[in-house]
Amino acid sequence: MPVQRLNHAVLYVRDVERSVAFYREALGFEVVMGMPGAAFLQAAGSTNDHDLGLFQIGERAGQSTAGRSTVGLYHLAWEVDTLDELERIAAKLSELGALAGASDHSTTKALYAHDPDGLEFEVSWLVPASLLTEEVLTARSGIRPLDLAADKERYGGQTRGGVGVSIPA
Numbered sequence: 001m002p003v004q005r006l007n008h009a010v011l012y013v014r015d016v017e018r019s020v021a022f023y024r025e026a027l028g029f030e031v032v033m034g035m036p037g038a039a040f041l042q043a044a045g046s047t048n049d050h051d052l053g054l055f056q057i058g059e060r061a062g063q064s065t066a067g068r069s070t071v072g073l074y075h076l077a078w079e080v081d082t083l084d085e086l087e088r089i090a091a092k093l094s095e096l097g098a099l100a101g102a103s104d105h106s107t108t109k110a111l112y113a114h115d116p117d118g119l120e121f122e123v124s125w126l127v128p129a130s131l132l133t134e135e136v137l138t139a140r141s142g143i144r145p146l147d148l149a150a151d152k153e154r155y156g157g158q159t160r161g162g163v164g165v166s167i168p169a
Contacts, residue, residue: 045081084158107137
């Protein structure tokens, strides 16, 4: 049986309590288990045991140089089910000063943000397979600025995204 999906991610952070507070406020994650220097969080809509593990390494830890001077993970991406939810999260990330960018990848509408340690993550909505047109598929070759108002006009704010749907090549 092939790999089905990513079950969880684990991050090293400077301060677990600060990171837990951020992921709770920004994305609605809840702690399902904790111990000194570690916490395991679950997204509200998840069926995973946990989606994010956080391990504290202390305030003296240096910044990640992944992608600048070392190889390493660029970012994690979480999916939301509607454009209304993506818009709500965009507002929350802006309020927290964490929103770093927003892109339209044609089949995916994406927000990019940084957590308190500067680690990047993405929150995205996938165009449902039933709404993928030749025009949408062809447009994957470029990245444009995200226009949530236009996307909500086109797809509807409450249209459930293509979570777990494979996109034709």
